[in-house]
Amino acid sequence: MHEVGIMESALTVITREARAHHAQRVERITLRIGAISGVEPDALRFAFEAVSPGSVADGAKLVIRRVPxxxxxxxxxxxxxxxxxxxxxxxxxxxxxxxxxxGRELELARLEFVTPSTTPRHVH
Ligand SMILES: [Zn+2]
Incomplete structure (x- = not known):
């Protein structure tokens, strides 16, 4: 299941972004997945549940947008x-x-963080 590898590398990027924005945690992660990207949304959700505990994205909402x-x-x-x-x-x-x-998209479309000073912020 290569979705775990995909999620691990996504988490590396997310962790780096969270540090750069002094985020306490990640509120929401939006991914864009193409219909013929070879990635299964369900497997991706499962992979997220497997790799996110203990990370800055622990408890974040994972939103998957399918691209026709x-x-x-x-x-x-x-x-x-x-x-x-x-x-x-x-x-x-x-x-x-x-x-x-x-249809071949596999992108981190949007991250929303919780920072010490603010309510969730939208970062592109
Ligand atoms: Zn034709």
Whole structure:
């Protein structure tokens, strides 16, 4: 389950950001996960539960935003939605396309901290 490794590296970044902002703890973590990123949101939540205890993100709310996947058809010069796989077929003209424009995201979109002096702050 590579989600644990992903969550561990995310936590490294989150811990560094929290220190930089003198945060006491992390209130909320928002991740953007593409539909064909190969990452399962449920497995990611499970990994977070496994690696976050004792860290600055202990007890933080994990928000996962799914990014729909899209590929581009050169024939139609339009994007179309894709579900899974590696080779995609345009629903209009049935041409094959490997030109993926969205859906492979695996990003830390937003962190919200609790600092000694303030209520939760939004940091991009
Ligand atoms: Zn097409």
């Amino acid at each position: 996947a899209r590929a581009h058809c050169r024939e139609c010069d339009k994007d179309f939605t894709i579900e899974s796989g590696f080779i995609f077929q345009c629903p209009r003209c049935h041409a094959f396309s490997g030109d993926v424009r969205a």
